[in-house]
Amino acid sequence: MNNSKAVSVLFGLIVGVISTLTALLLGVSEGINLLTAAIISFSSSTLLFAIITENLFDKKISEIYSSFEKIRNKDFETVESDTSLLREINPLKGINQEIYSYASLKQLEIDELKRLETFRREFLQDVSHELKTPLFSAQGFVHTLLDNINADKEIREKFLKKAAKSLDYLDLLVKDLLTISQMETGEIKMKMEAFDIIPLIDETVEQIEPIALSKKINVSVVKKDWKSVIVLADYYRIFQVLKNLLSNAIKYSKDNSNIEIQIEKRKKVVNISVEDSGIGIPKNDRKRIFERFYRIEKSRSKKRGGTGLGLAIVKHIIEGHKTKIKLKSKINQGSIFSFNLKLAPNKKKKKKSLAKILRKTEVEPV
Numbered sequence: 114m115n116n117s118k119a120v121s122v123l124f125g126l127i128v129g130v131i132s133t134l135t136a137l138l139l140g141v142s143e144g145i146n147l148l149t150a151a152i153i154s155f156s157s158s159t160l161l162f163a164i165i166t167e168n169l170f171d172k173k174i175s176e177i178y179s180s181f182e183k184i185r186n187k188d189f190e191t192v193e194s195d196t197s198l199l200r201e202i203n204p205l206k207g208i209n210q211e212i213y214s215y216a217s218l219k220q221l222e223i224d225e226l227k228r229l230e231t232f233r234r235e236f237l238q239d240v241s242h243e244l245k246t247p248l249f250s251a252q253g254f255v256h257t258l259l260d261n262i263n264a265d266k267e268i269r270e271k272f273l274k275k276a277a278k279s280l281d282y283l284d285l286l287v288k289d290l291l292t293i294s295q296m297e298t299g300e301i302k303m304k305m306e307a308f309d310i311i312p313l314i315d316e317t318v319e320q321i322e323p324i325a326l327s328k329k330i331n332v333s334v335v336k337k338d339w340k341s342v343i344v345l346a347d348y349y350r351i352f353q354v355l356k357n358l359l360s361n362a363i364k365y366s367k368d369n370s371n372i373e374i375q376i377e378k379r380k381k382v383v384n385i386s387v388e389d390s391g392i393g394i395p396k397n398d399r400k401r402i403f404e405r406f407y408r409i410e411k412s413r414s415k416k417r418g419g420t421g422l423g424l425a426i427v428k429h430i431i432e433g434h435k436t437k438i439k440l441k442s443k444i445n446q447g448s449i450f451s452f453n454l455k456l457a458p459n460k461k462k463k464k465k466s467l468a469k470i471l472r473k474t475e476v477e478p479v
């Protein structure tokens with residue numbers, strides 16, 4: 114017999130005794146009648162008490178136990194919320210749900226903290242790994258120089274140039290890292306303003322043209338008949354996006370190929386795409402290339418001098434404009450990166466000059 118059944122029997126016995134004594138006091142003296150009254154009151158009160166305890170307490174307590182079991186197994190989906198009158202009457206029903214929702218909330222917090230901790234650990238590992246390479250090589254060149262202080266001027270110059278190249282790369286890496294970490298922590302906010310995107314595209318192409326020419330790559334802008342396309346965006350950050358996409362298009366294309374920037378004005382947005390006819394991106398890598406430090410072929414990309422942060426920065430900027438970066442690609446045929454920008458509702462625009470902005474901006478363009 115479990116505890117609640119024993120309590121029910123005890124309760125039945127007490128009620129039986131009390132009702133027999135009451136019957137005696139009221140003058141019932143027949144033994145048979147007294148016995149019948151005692152049995153009836155004992156069994157009915159035992160039954161009543163058993164039903165009450167079973168429904169109000171036993172069931173709920175075993176539900177609380179099974180909730181603990183579910184919480185232990187991180188199963189937070191099977192408890193439905195109960196707002197019925199029964200919940201008001203029976204506080205145990207409420208307690209069960211309170212425990213459950215509190216535990217599921219805490220579990221969510223724990224999962225988020227674990228995710229952030231993994232992110233922080235991986236970021237730190239990635240950063241120290243990436244910083245090591247240029248730092249060690251600059252250190253190596255400087256020490257070689259010190260060991261050969263009396264060597265020819267030409268040899269000394271060669272080592273100095275190599276050390277300088279590694280340090281320039283280190284500088285670029287630190288700037289990119291700063292940008293990305295400020296974007297991830299939300300320190301960098303987009304400065305939205307209305308401006309014409311066409312001159313910005315033309316100026317970005319002009320800036321990047323010397324690199325394209327060194328590979329005999331032709332960069333053309335297809336803008337149909339649009340004289341001006343006024344967008345609502347962050348001028349400098351969109352310049353960074355265009356510069357990154359264009360520099361990738363050049364970096365990952367063969368000599369003598371073509372790159373095309375298309376401007377497609379739609380109802381409320383303008384679609385901008387950068388298309389190359391380069392090496393293309395394998396399907397499995399298409400999502401991952403937007404992760405920081407992800408390079409498809411580590412050695413090949415490193416040779417091309419990238420930090421592996423360009424597309425991660427692009428993604429952050431584009432998402433900061435509440436839109437998405439899209440990618441279509443075919444191996445050995447080329448890739449198209451595209452995104453939408455909101456058209457400015459009124460046609461008022463500020464006259465912008467890239468040269469002026471770059472002079473004013475503390476962070477160098479990526």
Ligand SMILES: Nc1ncnc2c1ncn2[C@@H]1O[C@H](COP(=O)(O)OP(=O)(O)OP(=O)(O)O)[C@@H](O)[C@H]1O
Nearest residue numbers: 361362365393402408409414419420421422423424
């Ligand atoms: N247009 C493209 N065609 C082919 N592969 C590309 C293209 N753009 C990016 N990739 C691949 O995606 C990877 C990530 O690009 P991302 O721009 O982030 O880094 P990166 O170019 O190596 O360095 P950087 O930080 O200097 O831009 C590259 O290393 C390259 O493997």
Ligand SMILES: [Mg+2]
Nearest residue numbers: 361419423424
């Ligand atoms: Mg890049």
